[in-house]
C-alpha cells in the first residue's frame with residue numbers, strides 16, 4: 037500500500053488506500069464529485085482518515101466533474117432559467133458521473149436498510165449531525181456531490197441524490213468543505229477507525245446510552261447526547277490554574293459523578309436544546325434540576 041499524496045488518475049484521483057479491512061474487504065467506498073478535485077489533497081491525508089484508508093476501512097475516490105462534460109471547453113455550468121444571479125451546475129455531467137459509479141438506483145437507495153447513499157451538499161439540506169454521521173457510518177457506499185456557483189440544477193436533488201445535507205446554517209462557496217466535514221465525521225465512526233471504540237461513545241453528541249459496567253474505566257461515561265465533560269492533562273498546576281482535586285482523588289465513582297455534572301452544566305450553558313433529546317437516568321435528571329437552579 038502506498039501512502040502520501042493522491043495520484044492523478046483518469047477522471048480524478050484515488051488516494052492509494054485500496055487495501056483490505058479487518059473483514060478482508062474495503063468497509064466503505066466513498067466517492068466525491070467536484071469541479072475542484074485538488075481541494076481534497078490535504079484534508080483526507082492526515083490522522084484518522086489517512087489511517088482508516090491504510091487499514092482498508094475507507095476507500096476515497098475523488099472525481100473531476102469536468103471529465104463528464106462533452107464540449108471542448110469542459111462546460112459544467114449554465115445560466116438559470118427565469119434569470120437571476122450567477123450560474124448553476126448543469127445536471128447532465130453530474131447524472132453521468134454518478135451513473136458511471138455503478139451505485140444502485142434511487143428507488144433502491146431510499147428503501148429502509150439500504151447501505152448506499154448519494155448525498156447532495158446544499159445549504160438547503162437537512163442539517164448534518166452526529167446522529168446522521170452515526171447512521172452513515174454503517175453505509176458501504178457514500179457518494180458526495182459538491183455544488184458550486186449559485187448551486188446545482190434542482191433535478192439533481194429531486195431525481196439523483198437521495199438526500200441533501202447542510203453542514204450548518206451559513207452559505208459556503210462550494211460543497212467541498214462540507215464533503216470533507218462529512219467524510220471526517222463519518223469515517224472516524226467506522227468500527228476500527230479509532231484506536232479505542234469507547235472514545236466515540238464518550239464524545240459530545242454521541243447518542244449511546246451510558247453502560248452500567250463501563251466501556252472503559254468506570255470513571256468515564258457515554259455522553260448520551262450531552263456535550264463532553266472537561267478534560268485536563270499535566271501539569272497539575274498551570275500558571276496558578278490547578279486541575280480539579282477530584283480528578284486526582286482516585287475515586288472513580290466521584291470522578292464519574294463530577295464529569296456527568298460538568299457535562300450537564302456545559303450543555304445547559306452552551307446548548308440547552310440538547311438536553312431534551314439526551315439519554316438521562318434518574319440521577320442525571322436530578323443533576324439537571326440542581327444545575328439549572330445554579331445557572332438561572
Ligand code: SAM
Nearest residue numbers: 157158159183186187202203207208210211214
Ligand atoms: N444559492 C444557494 C443557497 O442560497 O442556498 C447557495 C449556493 S452555494 C454559494 C454553492 C454550493 O456550496 C452549494 O450548491 C452547496 O453545494 C455548497 N454549500 C453552501 N453552503 C453549504 C452548507 N451550509 N452546507 C453544505 N453545502 C453548502
